[in-house]
Amino acid sequence: MKNKFISIISPQYGTAGTDLNYYKIAHNLSSKGHKIKLLIIGDEWNDRHTSDDLDKVYLINRNLFSILKNRFFHWKITMILAIIFSTIPFLIYLFKNKSSSYLLGLFPIFPLIIFFLVRFKNTIVFSIQGLPRSNLFTMNLFFSKLIKNVKCVIPNESMKNYLDKKYKISKNIHYNVISNAVLDQSIITQSNEEIIDEWYEDKKLKKIIAVGRLTYQKNFDNLIKSFRNVIEIDSSARLIIIGDGEDFYLLNNLKKELELDDSVKFLGYKRNPYKYIKNSDLFVMNSRWEGPGHVLIEAMGVGCPVITTDCDSGPADTIQNGEYGLLVKPDDCNQLSQSMIYALKNKKEMILKLKKSKLFLNRFYTPEVADRYLHLFNT
Numbered sequence: 001m002k003n004k005f006i007s008i009i010s011p012q013y014g015t016a017g018t019d020l021n022y023y024k025i026a027h028n029l030s031s032k033g034h035k036i037k038l039l040i041i042g043d044e045w046n047d048r049h050t051s052d053d054l055d056k057v058y059l060i061n062r063n064l065f066s067i068l069k070n071r072f073f074h075w076k077i078t079m080i081l082a083i084i085f086s087t088i089p090f091l092i093y094l095f096k097n098k099s100s101s102y103l104l105g106l107f108p109i110f111p112l113i114i115f116f117l118v119r120f121k122n123t124i125v126f127s128i129q130g131l132p133r134s135n136l137f138t139m140n141l142f143f144s145k146l147i148k149n150v151k152c153v154i155p156n157e158s159m160k161n162y163l164d165k166k167y168k169i170s171k172n173i174h175y176n177v178i179s180n181a182v183l184d185q186s187i188i189t190q191s192n193e194e195i196i197d198e199w200y201e202d203k204k205l206k207k208i209i210a211v212g213r214l215t216y217q218k219n220f221d222n223l224i225k226s227f228r229n230v231i232e233i234d235s236s237a238r239l240i241i242i243g244d245g246e247d248f249y250l251l252n253n254l255k256k257e258l259e260l261d262d263s264v265k266f267l268g269y270k271r272n273p274y275k276y277i278k279n280s281d282l283f284v285m286n287s288r289w290e291g292p293g294h295v296l297i298e299a300m301g302v303g304c305p306v307i308t309t310d311c312d313s314g315p316a317d318t319i320q321n322g323e324y325g326l327l328v329k330p331d332d333c334n335q336l337s338q339s340m341i342y343a344l345k346n347k348k349e350m351i352l353k354l355k356k357s358k359l360f361l362n363r364f365y366t367p368e369v370a371d372r373y374l375h376l377f378n379t
Contacts, residue, residue: 004029004377007057007093008103009039009111020294021129022105024181026054028370037100039093041079041086057093059086083110090114101377103127109136112143112150120149123377127153128163129180130291141169151376155180155292156317176376181369182297183361191274191302199238199265200279206237206344209280209304211273211295214245216288219309221247221254222331223286228258229337234344239264240280242273278302282343282350287311288330292318297364300324300357305350307339324357325350 006029008022023038030036038056060082091114101123104111108126115124126144141163144150154160154175163170199205208227212218220241227239241251241264248266255264270276273295277283283299285308292314299306300318306325308315319325326343328335343350362368 003034004374005035005037005097005100006103006377007037007039007097007100009041009105009108019105021180021182022103022127023054024184024366025103025370025373028181028366029374030054032370034374037097039090041082059089059093086110087114091118094118094120098122101125103373105129109139109143112140112147115150116143116147120147122149124150125153125373125376126150127178128159128175129155138167138169141167141173145169145173151176153178153373153376156314158312158314158317159291162312178372178376179363179369180292180294180297181366182292182294182364183301184366187274187298187301190272191278193272193275195275195279197276199240200276204236206234206282207240207280208237208282208284208340208344209240209242209277209299210284210286211242211277211299212285212287213243214241214247214251216247217290218243218245219286219288219330220251222333222336223284224251224254224258224260224264226286226333226336226340227264228260229333230340230344231260231263233341237263237340237344240267240276241265242267242270242276244269274298274302277304280304281347282307282340284336284340285309285315286328286330286336287315290315297361300354301361301364303351303354305343305347305354307336307343319357320360324353324360 008026026036026038036054038054040056040058041060064085065082087110090111094114102111102125104124104126124147126140144152152173152175154177156179157177160175199207210220210223214220224239230237252266255261277299283304283306285293285296285306287293287309289311293308296306296308296315296318306319307328308319308325309330310316310327311330316327319327321327326339328339
Protein backbone atom coordinates (compact mmCIF):
# COMPACT_ATOMS: atom_id res chain seq x y z
CA MET A 1 0.00 0.00 0.00
CA LYS A 2 1.36 3.41 -1.00
CA ASN A 3 2.32 5.71 1.85
CA LYS A 4 0.00 8.66 2.36
CA PHE A 5 0.70 12.34 3.02
CA ILE A 6 -1.79 13.54 5.63
CA SER A 7 -1.96 16.94 7.30
CA ILE A 8 -3.84 17.00 10.61
CA ILE A 9 -5.37 20.24 11.77
CA SER A 10 -7.03 20.40 15.17
CA PRO A 11 -7.40 24.03 16.26
CA GLN A 12 -8.18 23.61 19.92
CA TYR A 13 -5.74 24.67 22.58
CA GLY A 14 -5.18 22.62 25.69
CA THR A 15 -4.54 18.95 26.43
CA ALA A 16 -8.05 17.63 25.98
CA GLY A 17 -8.71 14.05 24.93
CA THR A 18 -9.61 15.28 21.46
CA ASP A 19 -6.07 16.54 20.86
CA LEU A 20 -4.56 13.33 22.20
CA ASN A 21 -6.79 11.34 19.83
CA TYR A 22 -5.26 13.09 16.80
CA TYR A 23 -1.77 12.91 18.24
CA LYS A 24 -2.01 9.15 18.77
CA ILE A 25 -3.34 8.62 15.24
CA ALA A 26 -0.54 10.82 13.86
CA HIS A 27 2.15 9.00 15.82
CA ASN A 28 0.88 5.56 14.77
CA LEU A 29 0.63 6.42 11.06
CA SER A 30 4.03 8.12 11.13
CA SER A 31 5.59 5.00 12.67
CA LYS A 32 4.26 3.03 9.67
CA GLY A 33 6.07 5.29 7.20
CA HIS A 34 3.28 7.69 6.27
CA LYS A 35 4.11 11.39 5.96
CA ILE A 36 2.25 13.22 8.72
CA LYS A 37 2.25 16.93 9.50
CA LEU A 38 0.51 18.50 12.49
CA LEU A 39 -0.88 21.93 11.61
CA ILE A 40 -1.16 24.09 14.70
CA ILE A 41 -3.58 26.89 15.45
CA GLY A 42 -3.02 27.59 19.12
CA ASP A 43 -0.90 25.40 21.37
CA GLU A 44 -2.80 22.13 21.32
CA TRP A 45 0.31 20.17 20.32
CA ASN A 46 2.36 21.72 23.08
CA ASP A 47 5.28 20.14 24.87
CA ARG A 48 3.08 18.41 27.43
CA HIS A 49 2.50 15.47 25.13
CA THR A 50 4.45 15.92 21.88
CA SER A 51 8.08 15.58 22.84
CA ASP A 52 8.91 13.39 19.83
CA ASP A 53 9.95 14.31 16.31
CA LEU A 54 6.52 14.55 14.63
CA ASP A 55 6.61 17.32 12.03
CA LYS A 56 4.74 20.39 13.34
CA VAL A 57 3.77 23.48 11.34
CA TYR A 58 2.68 26.54 13.32
CA LEU A 59 0.10 28.52 11.34
CA ILE A 60 0.25 31.33 13.86
CA ASN A 61 3.33 32.64 15.64
CA ARG A 62 3.48 31.08 19.12
CA ASN A 63 4.29 34.39 20.78
CA LEU A 64 1.34 36.06 19.06
CA PHE A 65 -0.99 33.30 20.16
CA SER A 66 0.33 33.56 23.71
CA ILE A 67 -0.54 37.29 23.69
CA LEU A 68 -4.06 36.56 22.39
CA LYS A 69 -4.58 33.82 24.95
CA ASN A 70 -3.35 35.88 27.89
CA ARG A 71 -5.49 38.96 27.15
CA PHE A 72 -8.30 37.30 29.08
CA PHE A 73 -10.52 36.97 26.02
CA HIS A 74 -13.18 34.29 26.08
CA TRP A 75 -11.57 31.19 24.53
CA LYS A 76 -13.94 31.35 21.52
CA ILE A 77 -12.81 34.90 20.74
CA THR A 78 -9.19 33.82 21.11
CA MET A 79 -9.70 31.01 18.61
CA ILE A 80 -11.55 33.25 16.11
CA LEU A 81 -8.67 35.75 16.20
CA ALA A 82 -6.15 32.91 15.87
CA ILE A 83 -8.00 31.54 12.83
CA ILE A 84 -8.03 34.99 11.17
CA PHE A 85 -4.26 35.32 11.64
CA SER A 86 -3.77 31.76 10.34
CA THR A 87 -5.67 32.13 7.05
CA ILE A 88 -2.82 33.35 4.82
CA PRO A 89 -0.23 30.90 6.26
CA PHE A 90 -2.72 28.07 5.68
CA LEU A 91 -3.29 29.09 2.06
CA ILE A 92 0.47 29.16 1.49
CA TYR A 93 0.80 25.71 3.08
CA LEU A 94 -2.08 24.37 0.97
CA PHE A 95 -0.51 25.42 -2.34
CA LYS A 96 2.97 24.24 -1.33
CA ASN A 97 1.68 20.79 -0.33
CA LYS A 98 -0.80 19.92 -3.07
CA SER A 99 -0.47 16.16 -2.58
CA SER A 100 -1.64 16.23 1.03
CA SER A 101 -4.97 14.91 2.29
CA TYR A 102 -6.44 16.44 5.45
CA LEU A 103 -7.85 15.34 8.79
CA LEU A 104 -9.89 18.13 10.38
CA GLY A 105 -10.74 18.58 14.04
CA LEU A 106 -13.02 20.68 16.20
CA PHE A 107 -13.18 24.00 14.32
CA PRO A 108 -13.16 22.96 10.65
CA ILE A 109 -15.22 25.78 9.16
CA PHE A 110 -12.21 27.91 8.22
CA PRO A 111 -10.35 25.17 6.26
CA LEU A 112 -13.63 23.86 4.80
CA ILE A 113 -14.46 27.26 3.32
CA ILE A 114 -10.95 27.50 1.87
CA PHE A 115 -11.16 23.97 0.44
CA PHE A 116 -14.47 24.91 -1.19
CA LEU A 117 -13.15 28.16 -2.66
CA VAL A 118 -10.00 26.60 -4.15
CA ARG A 119 -11.91 23.47 -5.28
CA PHE A 120 -9.60 21.15 -3.39
CA LYS A 121 -9.76 17.58 -4.78
CA ASN A 122 -7.89 15.37 -2.30
CA THR A 123 -9.59 13.43 0.49
CA ILE A 124 -10.76 15.44 3.50
CA VAL A 125 -11.79 13.61 6.67
CA PHE A 126 -13.82 15.69 9.12
CA SER A 127 -13.74 14.02 12.54
CA ILE A 128 -16.52 15.33 14.79
CA GLN A 129 -15.34 15.30 18.38
CA GLY A 130 -16.69 16.41 21.72
CA LEU A 131 -20.33 17.48 21.74
CA PRO A 132 -21.22 20.22 19.21
CA ARG A 133 -23.57 22.69 20.89
CA SER A 134 -23.35 25.87 18.82
CA ASN A 135 -25.75 26.71 16.00
CA LEU A 136 -22.68 27.71 13.99
CA PHE A 137 -21.90 24.01 13.73
CA THR A 138 -24.58 23.88 11.00
CA MET A 139 -22.05 25.64 8.73
CA ASN A 140 -19.57 22.80 9.25
CA LEU A 141 -22.18 20.25 8.22
CA PHE A 142 -23.30 22.40 5.27
CA PHE A 143 -19.80 22.59 3.77
CA SER A 144 -19.15 18.92 4.59
CA LYS A 145 -22.13 18.04 2.42
CA LEU A 146 -21.30 20.62 -0.27
CA ILE A 147 -17.72 19.37 -0.77
CA LYS A 148 -18.01 15.91 -2.31
CA ASN A 149 -14.59 14.67 -1.16
CA VAL A 150 -15.33 15.22 2.56
CA LYS A 151 -15.85 12.11 4.70
CA CYS A 152 -17.43 12.66 8.12
CA VAL A 153 -16.44 10.59 11.13
CA ILE A 154 -18.25 10.28 14.46
CA PRO A 155 -17.06 8.25 17.48
CA ASN A 156 -20.34 6.40 18.20
CA GLU A 157 -23.96 5.98 17.14
CA SER A 158 -25.19 8.21 19.97
CA MET A 159 -23.42 11.12 18.30
CA LYS A 160 -25.42 10.57 15.11
CA ASN A 161 -28.69 10.51 17.06
CA TYR A 162 -27.69 13.74 18.79
CA LEU A 163 -26.66 15.49 15.56
CA ASP A 164 -29.80 14.40 13.70
CA LYS A 165 -31.94 15.73 16.52
CA LYS A 166 -30.14 19.09 16.84
CA TYR A 167 -29.26 19.86 13.19
CA LYS A 168 -31.74 19.17 10.36
CA ILE A 169 -29.01 18.98 7.71
CA SER A 170 -27.34 16.14 9.61
CA LYS A 171 -29.97 13.62 8.45
CA ASN A 172 -28.68 13.96 4.88
CA ILE A 173 -25.05 13.22 5.76
CA HIS A 174 -23.39 9.80 5.75
CA TYR A 175 -21.28 9.24 8.87
CA ASN A 176 -18.44 6.77 9.32
CA VAL A 177 -18.39 5.49 12.90
CA ILE A 178 -14.82 5.16 14.16
CA SER A 179 -14.00 5.08 17.88
CA ASN A 180 -11.41 7.49 19.22
CA ALA A 181 -7.80 6.46 19.75
CA VAL A 182 -7.61 6.31 23.53
CA LEU A 183 -5.76 3.21 24.72
CA ASP A 184 -2.20 2.10 24.08
CA GLN A 185 0.62 0.35 25.88
CA SER A 186 2.02 3.61 27.28
CA ILE A 187 -1.09 4.09 29.44
CA ILE A 188 -0.71 0.59 30.91
CA THR A 189 2.99 1.18 31.55
CA GLN A 190 2.37 4.53 33.24
CA SER A 191 -0.40 3.07 35.38
CA ASN A 192 2.14 0.72 36.98
CA GLU A 193 4.42 3.52 38.19
CA GLU A 194 4.86 4.10 41.92
CA ILE A 195 2.67 6.63 43.77
CA ILE A 196 4.07 8.67 46.63
CA ASP A 197 0.95 9.93 48.40
CA GLU A 198 -0.20 9.32 51.97
CA TRP A 199 -3.81 8.55 50.99
CA TYR A 200 -2.69 5.90 48.51
CA GLU A 201 -0.25 4.42 51.01
CA ASP A 202 -3.11 3.94 53.50
CA LYS A 203 -4.87 0.77 52.31
CA LYS A 204 -7.79 1.33 54.70
CA LEU A 205 -8.94 4.39 52.77
CA LYS A 206 -11.41 3.99 49.89
CA LYS A 207 -10.29 6.26 47.07
CA ILE A 208 -12.78 7.83 44.64
CA ILE A 209 -11.05 9.64 41.77
CA ALA A 210 -12.21 12.14 39.14
CA VAL A 211 -10.06 13.57 36.34
CA GLY A 212 -10.73 16.51 34.04
CA ARG A 213 -10.64 20.25 33.47
CA LEU A 214 -12.11 22.19 36.38
CA THR A 215 -14.94 23.74 34.35
CA TYR A 216 -18.73 23.99 34.43
CA GLN A 217 -19.03 21.17 31.89
CA LYS A 218 -17.29 18.64 34.15
CA ASN A 219 -19.69 19.35 37.05
CA PHE A 220 -17.21 18.87 39.89
CA ASP A 221 -19.36 21.03 42.16
CA ASN A 222 -22.12 18.42 42.01
CA LEU A 223 -19.58 15.67 42.65
CA ILE A 224 -18.23 17.39 45.77
CA LYS A 225 -21.75 18.00 47.11
CA SER A 226 -22.63 14.35 46.44
CA PHE A 227 -19.47 13.17 48.15
CA ARG A 228 -20.55 15.02 51.30
CA ASN A 229 -23.31 12.42 51.64
CA VAL A 230 -20.86 9.57 51.04
CA ILE A 231 -18.50 10.61 53.82
CA GLU A 232 -21.42 10.65 56.28
CA ILE A 233 -22.01 6.96 55.56
CA ASP A 234 -18.41 5.85 55.09
CA SER A 235 -15.76 7.87 56.92
CA SER A 236 -12.97 5.98 55.13
CA ALA A 237 -13.94 7.43 51.74
CA ARG A 238 -11.68 10.00 50.09
CA LEU A 239 -12.20 12.06 46.92
CA ILE A 240 -9.19 12.88 44.73
CA ILE A 241 -9.60 15.35 41.86
CA ILE A 242 -6.92 15.64 39.16
CA GLY A 243 -6.94 18.58 36.75
CA ASP A 244 -6.74 22.35 36.60
CA GLY A 245 -9.02 25.05 35.25
CA GLU A 246 -10.90 28.25 35.86
CA ASP A 247 -13.24 26.78 38.52
CA PHE A 248 -10.49 25.80 40.96
CA TYR A 249 -11.11 28.60 43.47
CA LEU A 250 -14.88 28.10 43.35
CA LEU A 251 -14.48 24.36 43.96
CA ASN A 252 -11.84 24.80 46.65
CA ASN A 253 -14.14 27.22 48.49
CA LEU A 254 -17.00 24.74 48.19
CA LYS A 255 -14.81 22.06 49.74
CA LYS A 256 -14.13 24.36 52.71
CA GLU A 257 -17.78 25.39 53.07
CA LEU A 258 -18.80 21.72 53.28
CA GLU A 259 -15.98 21.03 55.77
CA LEU A 260 -14.35 18.47 53.51
CA ASP A 261 -10.71 19.61 53.86
CA ASP A 262 -9.72 16.25 55.34
CA SER A 263 -11.47 14.10 52.76
CA VAL A 264 -11.26 15.95 49.40
CA LYS A 265 -7.93 16.70 47.72
CA PHE A 266 -7.06 18.59 44.52
CA LEU A 267 -3.85 17.31 42.92
CA GLY A 268 -3.81 19.75 39.99
CA TYR A 269 -2.59 18.72 36.54
CA LYS A 270 -0.71 15.41 36.47
CA ARG A 271 1.29 14.26 33.48
CA ASN A 272 0.55 10.69 34.57
CA PRO A 273 -2.95 10.41 36.06
CA TYR A 274 -3.16 6.70 35.19
CA LYS A 275 -1.25 5.44 38.23
CA TYR A 276 -3.71 7.27 40.49
CA ILE A 277 -6.72 5.92 38.58
CA LYS A 278 -5.47 2.32 38.65
CA ASN A 279 -4.89 2.44 42.40
CA SER A 280 -8.28 3.99 43.18
CA ASP A 281 -11.39 2.05 44.18
CA LEU A 282 -13.75 3.99 41.94
CA PHE A 283 -13.59 6.44 39.03
CA VAL A 284 -16.40 9.00 38.58
CA MET A 285 -17.10 11.08 35.47
CA ASN A 286 -19.90 13.48 36.33
CA SER A 287 -20.05 15.70 33.22
CA ARG A 288 -23.10 17.74 32.26
CA TRP A 289 -22.32 16.91 28.62
CA GLU A 290 -19.58 14.80 27.09
CA GLY A 291 -18.38 12.91 24.05
CA PRO A 292 -17.41 9.25 24.51
CA GLY A 293 -15.36 10.27 27.55
CA HIS A 294 -11.67 9.57 26.94
CA VAL A 295 -10.73 9.50 30.60
CA LEU A 296 -13.67 7.15 31.28
CA ILE A 297 -12.27 4.74 28.68
CA GLU A 298 -8.78 5.12 30.16
CA ALA A 299 -10.10 4.30 33.63
CA MET A 300 -11.74 1.14 32.30
CA GLY A 301 -8.57 0.30 30.40
CA VAL A 302 -6.40 0.33 33.54
CA GLY A 303 -8.96 -1.65 35.54
CA CYS A 304 -10.80 0.89 37.71
CA PRO A 305 -14.58 0.46 38.28
CA VAL A 306 -16.56 3.41 36.91
CA ILE A 307 -19.62 5.60 37.40
CA THR A 308 -20.66 8.09 34.73
CA THR A 309 -23.54 10.42 33.98
CA ASP A 310 -26.06 9.48 31.31
CA CYS A 311 -25.53 12.70 29.36
CA ASP A 312 -25.89 13.26 25.61
CA SER A 313 -23.70 11.61 23.04
CA GLY A 314 -21.36 9.07 24.54
CA PRO A 315 -20.84 7.86 28.10
CA ALA A 316 -23.86 5.53 28.07
CA ASP A 317 -22.45 3.92 24.90
CA THR A 318 -19.03 3.61 26.51
CA ILE A 319 -20.34 1.55 29.42
CA GLN A 320 -23.05 -0.07 27.28
CA ASN A 321 -25.98 1.44 29.20
CA GLY A 322 -24.76 0.24 32.58
CA GLU A 323 -23.39 -3.19 31.64
CA TYR A 324 -19.78 -2.19 32.38
CA GLY A 325 -20.38 0.38 35.13
CA LEU A 326 -23.05 2.50 36.80
CA LEU A 327 -25.06 5.25 35.07
CA VAL A 328 -26.53 8.24 36.91
CA LYS A 329 -28.56 11.25 35.82
CA PRO A 330 -26.68 14.55 35.41
CA ASP A 331 -27.04 16.91 38.40
CA ASP A 332 -28.77 14.29 40.56
CA CYS A 333 -26.80 14.53 43.82
CA ASN A 334 -28.83 11.88 45.61
CA GLN A 335 -28.49 9.26 42.87
CA LEU A 336 -24.76 9.93 42.51
CA SER A 337 -24.24 9.68 46.27
CA GLN A 338 -26.13 6.40 46.48
CA SER A 339 -24.26 5.00 43.47
CA MET A 340 -20.86 5.86 44.98
CA ILE A 341 -21.86 4.27 48.30
CA TYR A 342 -23.12 1.17 46.47
CA ALA A 343 -19.96 0.85 44.36
CA LEU A 344 -17.66 1.11 47.39
CA LYS A 345 -19.69 -1.53 49.24
CA ASN A 346 -19.90 -3.89 46.25
CA LYS A 347 -16.44 -3.72 44.74
CA LYS A 348 -16.44 -7.35 43.55
CA GLU A 349 -19.62 -6.75 41.55
CA MET A 350 -18.14 -3.58 40.04
CA ILE A 351 -14.98 -5.44 39.02
CA LEU A 352 -17.06 -8.17 37.37
CA LYS A 353 -18.89 -5.49 35.38
CA LEU A 354 -15.55 -4.08 34.28
CA LYS A 355 -14.17 -7.47 33.18
CA LYS A 356 -17.05 -7.82 30.72
CA SER A 357 -15.73 -4.77 28.84
CA LYS A 358 -12.43 -6.33 27.72
CA LEU A 359 -13.44 -7.16 24.14
CA PHE A 360 -15.47 -3.96 23.81
CA LEU A 361 -12.43 -1.82 24.72
CA ASN A 362 -10.41 -3.20 21.78
CA ARG A 363 -12.10 -0.68 19.48
CA PHE A 364 -10.37 2.17 21.35
CA TYR A 365 -6.81 0.87 20.87
CA THR A 366 -4.76 3.24 18.74
CA PRO A 367 -3.50 0.80 16.03
CA GLU A 368 -7.03 -0.32 15.16
CA VAL A 369 -8.35 3.26 15.09
CA ALA A 370 -5.44 4.52 12.96
CA ASP A 371 -5.96 1.69 10.45
CA ARG A 372 -9.64 2.59 10.08
CA TYR A 373 -8.80 6.24 9.42
CA LEU A 374 -6.16 5.20 6.89
CA HIS A 375 -8.78 3.09 5.10
CA LEU A 376 -10.91 6.23 4.64
CA PHE A 377 -8.00 8.04 3.00
CA ASN A 378 -7.36 5.08 0.69
CA THR A 379 -10.95 4.60 -0.55
